[in-house]
Amino acid sequence: MAKIDSRYRKNFGLLLVFLLFVTLLFVISVFFARTITSNFVQTDFNNRKAEVFDETIKDFNEFFQEKIPEVAYYQGFMDSVQAKEFSSTVLRKYPFVQKIEFSDIVFTNIDSAQRQMRIGNFGASSKSSYQYQLSADYRLQSTKQTASGDLSSNEELYSVFLRLCTWLGRDQIDTTKIANTEIYKLFYNIQPGKISYLNIPRMTDILAFRNMMIDANYQKSVYEQDFYVFYILPTKMQVKNKYTNLYEKVSIKPVVDQYVLNEDVYLKTEIALPGALSEYKLQFESSQNHISKEINKKFFPVVIILILIYLILLSLGYLIYRNVLTNNRMYQLQYDFINNLTHEFKTPVSVIKIAGNNIKSAEQLSDGDRAMYGRILDQEADKLNSLMNKLLSFAQIENKSIKFNGEYIDLKEFSQHIFESTRIKYPDLELQTRVRVKDEIYADPVLLTSVFQNLIDNAYKYSSPSKRFLEINVEQTKKNFVILFNDRGIGIDKKEFNSIFKKFYRVKNQFNQQGSIGLGLAFCKEITEFMGGEIKVESELNVGTSFTLVFPTEVKNG
């Protein structure tokens, strides 16, 4: 016993260490998780800005890549009416376009006073130019520029024209196509805040321009072209903050910002805007509070998961502990069983030994003595035999090696037989019986007898001598045979209802000190279930116990 006790103590120590270790692990992982989350959020703060940037300049890109080239679709055929219509859609759709200047220009080699720019024989002049703008109440305002034809004032057009002429004047130009980079260089002029665009002429037109420039005798021609200047105000772009959780404030700021940083800004990053927007940048800011909130939000699920893992580990520990306890109880039960069994065997054996000694030492044995010793020996041998039978049959049932010798039994006759033998066995037991059955039961008579015997024995054993009473009712319902054993014994605590059918379990009370090995009820349950029935118990302490056996009337053979 001492050994076992020490083992318990060692178990607790291990558990304690386990508990401490797991807790420590939990605390450390929570700490690391917090640090990693914090780092993660800060990295995110720096990385996600590209997505916000993309979203924000999406409209601008659409305008630049799709809307502006639409001018070229018209191949120079645009006049003020079309330009007004076009400008109206642009100004309304893209609020960052502040103002649009449109010039209906011609490229020609005809000498005229109108022509203001000239390289070789190739010249450009503006037929008319207009300015379009949205008023405060979103109406399109169109103003015709007065200095018509005066191209020197139009520096945008001037620079595009110059570049085109420089390119046309080159010795070697590919006469089949213009490369994309050339197109960008020649027909776009992008400055911060402004995009100028000359409608891209067809290749044949470009060759004609070249000929006009080089060849003085070239056929006098006039080519219409359209020229646009779009004034861009990046601050009017709509910032699309996809990650409000990360960025508290995203704003479009001039690249050069002389003012001192806002002190309460905890994290700050920026990204430069491209092309015509390059005077401005996209600035991302967040306060400490905002970032902490985000960190906590990200951290929360991590902590939940860690707690869960912790709890699982703890419950695992508990389960192991419980398992150890159960094993220990089993050990004790077996230990008790051996104790009891030894005791059970010891009494008849010592009685036999004493009887034997007495017979041996007696010089003369009277008839009465002989009969007495014979009865004693016979009785004790029976006791031993029944004990061994019990053990043996139980073991057989456990191992499923017993055979079910089923037959149809008339319960009236069968129970009458048992009642009679009981009355003989326990003359001081008040036995009330009632048998009301129609059909025969299909069962093994030997096994059924031992179930009856066990229950009757228990009723007798666990009753105070004054209350030895047993009522046995054998009835038949629609589907079942119900056999009720009702005593007025000491009763069983409800807590032990589950345990009483377990092997080697004994309720602890004064009637149970000796002569019980804790197998009776377990044996009954096994046999009943083996025969296809079931056993139930109801009891109240100090009032009585009733066991109910239920067997089905219709037995499936098997």
Add this chain to the structure above:
Amino acid sequence: MNTKLLVNVLLLSISLMLVIGCSERVHDQKIPIEDFFDKPDHSNFKISPDGKHIAYLGLEDHCKNIFVLNLENPDSSKQLTYQNSMNVQYYFWATQDTIVFSNSESYKDSLRLFTVDVHTEEIRPLLAPSKHSLDWVKPARAFNGSLLARMNRRDSTIIDLYRIPLAGGEPQLVDENIHDFKEWFVSSDGKVRLALSSDSVEDRLWYREEEYLPYRNVLETDFSSLVYPLGPLKNSKQNVYALSNRGRDKMAVVNLDLETGTETILAKNDDVDMNGDGYSFTRQELLFSTAYNKKKETVIHNEQLKHIYKTISSQFEGNSVDIIDVDSSFQTVLFKTYTDTNPGGIYYYYKGKIKELTPINPALSNKKLPAMEEVAFDSRDGKHIKGYITYPLEKKDKYPVVVLVHDGPNRRDVWGFNSEVQFLANRGYAVFQVNYRGSVGLGKNFYVSGFKQWGGEIQNDINDGVAWLIHKGIADKDRIAIMGTGFGGYSALYAACFNPTLYKCAISSSGYINLFAYFKEFPPYLNSYKQLYYKIIGDPQKEYELFKAISPLFHAEKIRMPILMFQGGKDRYNSMTDVNHFVQKLKSNNVPYQYVLKEDEGRRFKKDENIVEFYQTIEKFLKEQLK
């Protein structure tokens, strides 16, 4: 006797079974693409002035060279030129002994003209290589030792008339182009008395009695009428043969009095315009006249030729026989035979005998191919529209249909052998061709009714034809594709934008994407030409709304149907910037599209490997889309 009959019947039935077996196998026979578009090795046959030789271009050393066939004495036939790096692009008999040829690669290339002596094979340059343009005055032959040509030699923008001495030497200026002349016409004595000027809408004929006299304007036409001189009348200075539709709907061959302007109709057709191919300059006579009606109809006016034609026709029962060339003494006739199911060949008739010169497409000659049927339907506004349908050989209840829209729109589909149609029919599609309004050859009114109807009534005619096919139970309404080149491609793309339910998919080969750009192809100095196109399409400046409404580029975002697009990099009517934008829009709208760009091809692919790839791609695309 009886046994013999039995054996005969047996043999007959066996052979019948064989024939049936064969023909059944023919049904599902898939002919390789290459076979449809095989070009003959020999081409450009021309009879010599004396009718005793036929010259042609043949392949030698991977280059086209001139060969001469001696009809009288076939053994002395020979190869005339031996070029191994450049093709002979074209040639003609200048005299009985001299052939003029060119080996310029394209109209952009410099002029390289030579003469070759038929007997000595001596090659001499005709002109020093130069950069200007040159067009021969028809008929291209020498008069008094020199050739007549239109050249912009003096001023690159002005085309004048010159005489080029056949022996070599400086060309001599005949006429400075003072009246915006488009063409000059030569009289039988080699003098130039007649010229045609045009501002593309109105044509004027100018006449002078002698070369030293000034031209007088003798005739004017309105934009829908046409007078085109074919050549002089025998023994007459002031009367010419001409094609004319003045005062009538259909073009007729007439005898035109230049002084009075009166016409005498020589040949006409009530349904279609006449062609001007039957005039012989050497005989100064209208030998025959042709017209593309249901089939090509040839009427021989000359009794002697009529007899010969009858002899020839009787040899080619069931075939159309087109006269290509005939010499002045009717010794030699060069002709072509074909049907709608047989590409046929080119033959010559010489002194009563007929010999084949070349089959047009030998790979297809033994194949069973489906016939082309003429169909007619009424468009939604009651206009009578004609077209052709070619069913695949395998009969079905309903056919998947490919609507093949012809280019132009100022062209027309005609009955005859068409490789593209046969290819599509062989792949199991019924091919539908429509001569929508605006197509030429079907009369003035029909032509004019297509003006300013791009994407309008023209498109309706095509769509109504398809609706008619569906209504007749011919077309499977879920499996109709529309395809075409140039205007046909434009029509396909337009349908992709605006008729999404009628067609399953569209195929465009250099289809016009942006009509603003199309219009820009006319350079500003050719402003006069624009007048006609203002009428045909519209004025891009005044009617820009119309241009926007009918240009596919402005409506690319409406397209949802699968598109297959081919584009030649040298196609002048589409700007590559526009095409790229168009394709970009298709891509960003997740339209299933396929885009094939060939940098050095024009509107229509010409190189063999590109043609094969073109049709391979189409075959695969249609197979996927018209499942």
